[in-house]
Amino acid sequence: MHKPSGFSLLHDALQEVIQMKKKDMIVFVLSDFLATGYEKTLKMLSKRHETFAIVCFDKLEQSLPCLGLLTIQDPETSARIVISTSDKNVQIFLEKQHATVRDICSRAKVDMLHLQIEKPFIGDLIHFFKKQTF
Secondary structure: OOOOOOOOOHHHHHHHHHOOOOOOOEEEEEEOOOOOOOHHHHHHHHHHOEEEEEEEEOHHHOOOOOOOEEEEEOOOOOOEEEEEOOOHHHHHHHHHHHHHHHHHHHHOOOEEEEEEOOOOOHHHHHHHHHOOOO
């Protein structure tokens, strides 16, 4: 299992699972998917194992309120940037990011579940897995 270490790469975690010698695994990838370079590895993983993407997101990522300037910090790298929450390009970026993740999962044939982190998610999980055929 991949262990977080302050900085992680989704590609590396997926590659580690691929290198396991076990067969017929069910793999859950729990991430915000705010990464790059994992597309081919996710597709390889899904060809070998039943793979599910559980995308964790904050409701503010869907509709960022206009709060003026906002300093945000990457929790993995500690890098900080200042954004203007009134800048339409910020919302466009967030929308494109969500669409990109959907497209990547679709091409990799990975079923995806979005979980909003601010609300209870057990009902969403139950509903999602009732639809699955293992």
